[in-house]
Structures are given as structure tokens and as C-alpha cells.
Amino acid sequence: MNKSNNIDKPKKILALSGGVGGAKLALGLAKVLAPEQLTIVANTADDFTHLGLTISPDLDTVMYTLADLNNKELGWGLANESWQAMDAMSALGGDTWFRLGDRDLATHLVRSQQLAAGESLSSVTTYLCHRLGVKHTLLPMTDDPVRTRVKTAGGELAFQEYFVREQCRPAVQGFYFAGIDSAQPQPQWLDLLQSEDLAAIIICPSNPFVSVDPMLQLPQVRAAMKASAAPVIAVSPIVAGLAIKGPAAKMMTELAIPATATAVAAYYGDLLDGFVLDQSDQSLQTEIDQLGLATKVVPTIMKTLDDRIDLATAVLSFADQLFTDSIAGKH
Amino acid sequence: MNKSNNIDKPKKILALSGGVGGAKLALGLAKVLAPEQLTIVANTADDFTHLGLTISPDLDTVMYTLADLNNKELGWGLANESWQAMDAMSALGGDTWFRLGDRDLATHLVRSQQLAAGESLSSVTTYLCHRLGVKHTLLPMTDDPVRTRVKTAGGELAFQEYFVREQCRPAVQGFYFAGIDSAQPQPQWLDLLQSEDLAAIIICPSNPFVSVDPMLQLPQVRAAMKASAAPVIAVSPIVAGLAIKGPAAKMMTELAIPATATAVAAYYGDLLDGFVLDQSDQSLQTEIDQLGLATKVVPTIMKTLDDRIDLATAVLSFADQLFTDSIAGKH
Numbered sequence: 126m127n128k129s130n131n132i133d134k135p136k137k138i139l140a141l142s143g144g145v146g147g148a149k150l151a152l153g154l155a156k157v158l159a160p161e162q163l164t165i166v167a168n169t170a171d172d173f174t175h176l177g178l179t180i181s182p183d184l185d186t187v188m189y190t191l192a193d194l195n196n197k198e199l200g201w202g203l204a205n206e207s208w209q210a211m212d213a214m215s216a217l218g219g220d221t222w223f224r225l226g227d228r229d230l231a232t233h234l235v236r237s238q239q240l241a242a243g244e245s246l247s248s249v250t251t252y253l254c255h256r257l258g259v260k261h262t263l264l265p266m267t268d269d270p271v272r273t274r275v276k277t278a279g280g281e282l283a284f285q286e287y288f289v290r291e292q293c294r295p296a297v298q299g300f301y302f303a304g305i306d307s308a309q310p311q312p313q314w315l316d317l318l319q320s321e322d323l324a325a326i327i328i329c330p331s332n333p334f335v336s337v338d339p340m341l342q343l344p345q346v347r348a349a350m351k352a353s354a355a356p357v358i359a360v361s362p363i364v365a366g367l368a369i370k371g372p373a374a375k376m377m378t379e380l381a382i383p384a385t386a387t388a389v390a391a392y393y394g395d396l397l398d399g400f401v402l403d404q405s406d407q408s409l410q411t412e413i414d415q416l417g418l419a420t421k422v423v424p425t426i427m428k429t430l431d432d433r434i435d436l437a438t439a440v441l442s443f444a445d446q447l448f449t450d451s452i453a454g455k456h
Numbered sequence: 457m458n459k460s461n462n463i464d465k466p467k468k469i470l471a472l473s474g475g476v477g478g479a480k481l482a483l484g485l486a487k488v489l490a491p492e493q494l495t496i497v498a499n500t501a502d503d504f505t506h507l508g509l510t511i512s513p514d515l516d517t518v519m520y521t522l523a524d525l526n527n528k529e530l531g532w533g534l535a536n537e538s539w540q541a542m543d544a545m546s547a548l549g550g551d552t553w554f555r556l557g558d559r560d561l562a563t564h565l566v567r568s569q570q571l572a573a574g575e576s577l578s579s580v581t582t583y584l585c586h587r588l589g590v591k592h593t594l595l596p597m598t599d600d601p602v603r604t605r606v607k608t609a610g611g612e613l614a615f616q617e618y619f620v621r622e623q624c625r626p627a628v629q630g631f632y633f634a635g636i637d638s639a640q641p642q643p644q645w646l647d648l649l650q651s652e653d654l655a656a657i658i659i660c661p662s663n664p665f666v667s668v669d670p671m672l673q674l675p676q677v678r679a680a681m682k683a684s685a686a687p688v689i690a691v692s693p694i695v696a697g698l699a700i701k702g703p704a705a706k707m708m709t710e711l712a713i714p715a716t717a718t719a720v721a722a723y724y725g726d727l728l729d730g731f732v733l734d735q736s737d738q739s740l741q742t743e744i745d746q747l748g749l750a751t752k753v754v755p756t757i758m759k760t761l762d763d764r765i766d767l768a769t770a771v772l773s774f775a776d777q778l779f780t781d782s783i784a785g786k787h
Contacts, residue, residue: 177508177569207540213562217587227558231544238508256548
């Protein structure tokens with residue numbers, strides 16, 4: 126947040142999201158913000174080519190969630206899904222470790238076909254969102270290929286090999302994002318980061334290392350976020366020492382970082398203006414305050430739609446307060 | 457048939473097949489011949505790229521039929537098929553005129569992936585047949601792309617656009633097979649055509665213009681068939697002026713060719729040694745004889761598995777007789 130003196134209250138909200146956890150908050154935000162107010166940027170470093178198809182797991186999770194088509198039991202993919210193609214694939218000796226549902230396959234077929242025809246991932250995403258009735262703006266972090274590589278004792282793995290095929294079993298030693306130095310951040314996103322209309326940048330409760338870092342490490346992004354007048358607020362994906370979803374806590378332990386909300390706040394460092402932590406971590410509030418961050422303690426575990434809306438409302442209110450304080454010179 | 461003096465009786469049978477009709481006789485042949493005796497070559501000029509997938513309709517129809525996985529109600533595709541991907545594709549505004557079942561999609565995904573990895577269509581076909589338990593040899597006519605183009609009053613159409621999307625409605629003015637002049641016939645097929653072990657070349661009851669002609673027009677094929685000591689026998693796809701399946705009769709009318717078994721025999725011309733016509737066309741036997749062909753009249757309509765086996769047995773017996781006559785110098 127750049128403490129400039131912007132009197133007119135900006136109206137636009139930017140959310141950075143990985144998959145499931147991020148998508149939950151993105152849905153909450155979409156329920157309380159008009160379509161023109163909310164832009165969600167999703168990580169694409171999890172994307173991969175599988176069975177000849179270009180698959181964008183985080184984009185699809187957010188898209189399906191916003192369209193209310195997501196599979197709430199599995200936590201990924203589409204609701205009311207069937208698995209005939211995977212069953213037949215198994216009979217043909219094809220790869221089935223990444224489960225693609227029959228209905229989900231249509232998404233990947235359309236995306237792959239449009240990409241092969243020269244469309245950008247942004248354009249394909251806009252098209253798919255339109256067809257599925259998603260009104261808020263969803264953007265890939267970049268139209269260029271960026272691919273998370275997971276360093277483990279047994280060698281390097283592509284992210285989905287680590288995450289799905291190996292079920293996050295290998296201990297991680299680090300990550301890098303192949304292609305990131307030459308990738309361009311999605312232009313609409315960069316414009317929004319530089320816009321005076323931006324009122325908040327929300328880092329959703331997604332994995333800091335493999336969901337959020339690829340977005341932050343894209344050229345120009347971190348600098349644009351710091352230069353923005355809008356407060357940057359992260360919602361902790363770690364609650365009471367555990368990741369609500371996914372391997373974030375396991376990774377932190379393996380990377381010799383304490384699996385705590387405090388460590389997440391410290392990891393994002395001076396990029397943040399505010400940090401939202403769960404009520405069960407209230408005892409950490411003082412030490413996070415001491416990192417120089419404004420903090421807000423609320424329930425962050427989103428089981429119901431109301432939970433998502435309540436958290437979105439709390440985060441937006443926190444952002445509003447930080448923005449007002451900033452104009453008043455309190456930070 | 458080259459009337460050479462081959463005393464040892466050859467043992468191998470070659471069948472040339474298009475889709476459904478050809479596959480029925482191929483199945484009959486497979487039921488009475490050992491795997492090492494029968495090679496089926498399928499037309500690939502119907503192949504096309506759709507939704508980014510490489511689809512080989514005739515190869516798949518023969519493969520699914522030999523594996524007893526074919527959909528007997530639809531006449532194409534797999535039995536016990538579901539259509540979730542196409543349903544979702546429709547919601548996404550994708551092309552659905554060519555119906556790809558969920559289980560069938562796995563075949564196209566595996567094929568497309570293996571082709572993209574540099575495998576030949578022959579190699580992919582062998583792999584898929586192995587996985588599906590097909591024991592007899594099935595070969596694509598070529599590993600090179602050959603594509604049937606349909607000339608109509610309204611312009612040229614790709615074959616599947618004509619056949620599936622337009623449901624054969626446009627009147628045809630002719631056909632050509634893009635790529636055929638530079639395509640190599642599948643090497644194993646060419647070897648078999650030149651082998652002294654070959655005992656019969658059977659042109660299955662498939663469409664002469666769009667299923668059989670692409671195979672015959674490949675470089676070297678027609679000459680090799682004529683040079684072979686094995687008799688070349690066609691089974692009429694036209695019965696009582698009608699095509700049992702598909703647009704053959706309609707095409708003949710549009711091309712100003714009488715829709716008769718006689719016209720089919722004449723169309724294949726001096727390539728044939730023998731011609732098998734349906735009992736309902738017995739009245740045409742004399743005029744077909746007068747074309748200089750040996751003829752055999754049998755029931756050719758294959759409704760049951762026994763029908764397929766009976767026709768296969770009759771064709772093989774006819775071939776055996778022609779071969780013996782040839783050695784005895786009767787033809």
C-alpha cells in the first residue's frame with residue numbers, strides 16, 4: 126500500500142487465489158460484490174499437459190466454484206460427475222492417476238482446442254466463464270507457460286506429479302517456477318494493480334509456496350502491489366498449526382518454517398498491510414502485530430456458504446478500515 | 457490374381473474393410489480363421505481431427521467389433537456408452553455434431569497422445585487392439601494422412617462433415633483423397649499382398665467410393681493386388697438396389713451409376729476375380745458373369761453372428777475354389 130492521498134474511495138477488489146481454499150473466499154467475495162467490482166486472478170503454475178490436454182486446475186476450481194458447479198464432496202472437479210472415460214482409459218492402459226471426470230473433460234477439450242487455435246488462456250477462460258454463467262472477472266495470472274517444479278530428495282517433480290500422483294508424500298526441499306522470468310503478468314491484472322480504483326488486494330487462504338508465490342514472483346507484480354494505494358491483505362491458510370486443505374503445513378515443516386499463521390505473515394513480509402488470522406490463533410495476534418502488520422481475528426474456516434460470505438465481508442471491512450486509516454495517515 | 461503355379465496352398469487371408477458393413481464380415485472371418493491367418497486393413501481416409509483429437513472411425517469400428525465392444529443399437533461407437541462429456545461440451549458451446557461417447561473418448565485420447573509422441577497409427581492400432589483383446593491383425597491402410605474430400609454442388613466437404621454433420625444430404629459430384637499420392641501403403645499390408653502365402657483378398661461389403669477406393673488408390677496397391685496369386689473377391693454392398701448401411705446407393709444414383717450389384721462389380725473392374733452377390737440379386741448373376749467374373753450367390757445380409765460366420769465361410773470357400781481353379785488353369 127502506497128500511502129498516497131486518494132480521497133475518492135476506490136471501488137475495485139482484487140483477489141489472488143489458488144485452488145480450493147482460495148476459491149471458497151473468492152465465492153464469498155463474489156456473493157457480496159458486483160461483477161464489475163471483483164477480479165480474481167488464479168495461479169496457473171499448477172497447469173500441465175496431460176493426455177494431450179491442457180489442464181488448469183486452479184482456474185477450473187475457481188470457475189466451477191463461482192458457477193456453483195464444483196464437486197463439494199471431492200473438493201475438486203465438477204458435481205454430478207461420472208468416470209466412464211477414466212474407466213475406459215484404465216482398460217486401455219492409459220494414465221489415470223489424474224482423474225478427469227467425463228464432464229470435466231469437455232472443459233479441457235474446449236480449452237486445448239482453443240489454445241491450439243491460437244487463443245490466449247485469458248480468452249479461453251473468459252469464454253468458459255461466460256458459458257458457465259460466471260459473471261465476475263476471472264483471469265489466469267499469465268498467458269505464458271509457468272510450471273511449478275518441486276525439489277525433493279528423490280529429484281525434481283512436476284507439480285501435479287508431486288501433488289496428485291505422489292499424494293504430496295515426498296518431503297519438499299524447495300520450489301521454482303520454470304518460465305516465470307520471461308512470463309508476462311496478465312495485462313488486465315497489471316492494469317488493475319496500477320489503477321487508482323483499486324480498494325483492496327486480497328491474498329486468499331491459499332498455499333503460500335505453490336499457489337501464491339508464482340503470482341507474486343511474476344515480473345512487476347510485487348512492485349505493483351507495493352506501489353498500489355490499496356491495502357494488501359492476506360488471509361492465513363494455516364489455522365492452529367494445520368492447513369485447512371492441502372500440504373501447506375507439511376511443506377512448512379519440511380522447509381524448517383514453523384507451521385503457524387505468524388510464519389505465513391512473516392513469509393509474505395513487507396508486501397502485506399494486513400493479516401487475517403483465525404480466532405483459534407488469537408494468541409498469535411500480538412506477535413503478528415509486532416511484524417508491523419495490522420491484524421484482524423475472525424473465524425476463517427469456511428464450511429458453509431454463510432461462512433464464505435462472513436469471511437469475505439470481514440476481509441472487505443478490514444480493507445476498508447486500513448484504507449481509511451491510510452488516508453488518515455495512521456499507518 | 458496372377459495365375460502362377462503355386463502348388464502349396466497359401467494360408468493367409470486379407471480383408472479390406474470400411475466401417476460397419478465391412479466390420480461385420482471381418483468379424484465373421486475372425487470367427488473362422490486363426491489370428492495368424494487373418495489381416496484386416498481398414499480405410500483411414502475417413503479419419504479426422506476433431507476437438508483436437510485424432511479420430512479413426514473405420515479402424516475403431518472394426519476394432520470395437522472384433523473386441524465385441526461395439527454398440528449394436530447405434531451401429532457405431534461402444535456398447536454401454538454414456539454421453540456426459542458431449543452434454544457438458546454442449547453447455548460449453550463446443551462442437552457436438554460428431555458424438556463422442558465418454559468411453560470412446562479414452563480411445564481417441566490415447567491415440568492422439570501416442571501419435572503426438574511420435575508413434576505411427578499402425579503402432580497405436582496394434583497397441584489398442586492388444587489392450588482390447590483383439591487377436592487378429594488390424595492395420596490402417598497407411599500411416600500417412602489421407603483425407604476424403606466430397607465434392608458437392610455447395611462446395612467441397614471433409615468426409616465427416618458430409619457423412620455425420622450433413623447426414624449425407626448433399627448430392628455428391630465426386631470424391632478425391634487428399635494426400636493419397638504421397639501416402640505409403642502400410643508396409644505389413646504391402647508385404648502380405650506380395651506374399652506367396654496369401655490365399656484370398658476379400659473386399660468387404662463396404663462403400664466402393666469412400667471406403668474401398670482410398671485403399672485401392674494408394675500407390676502400388678492395385679498393381680500388387682493384380683499381381684497376387686490370391687483371388688480378389690468383392691462382396692456386394694448393394695443388395696436389391698439398396699445399400700444395407702450408409703449412402704452407397706444414394707451416391708451411385710447421384711453419380712449416374714445404376715445402384716446395382718452389377719454396377720459395383722463393373723466399378724471394381726478387372727481388379728476382381730470373383731464377386732459375391734446376395735440371393736435377392738440372383739437375376740443379376742448372368743450379367744456379372746459376362747463381366748468376366750466368377751460369381752457366387754449367397755445370403756449376404758448379416759443380421760446375426762451366424763450370418764456373419766456363414767458369409768465368411770461362403771466367401772472363403774469361394775476363394776478356395778477360385779484358387780484351385782486358377783492352379784488348374786480354369787480361369
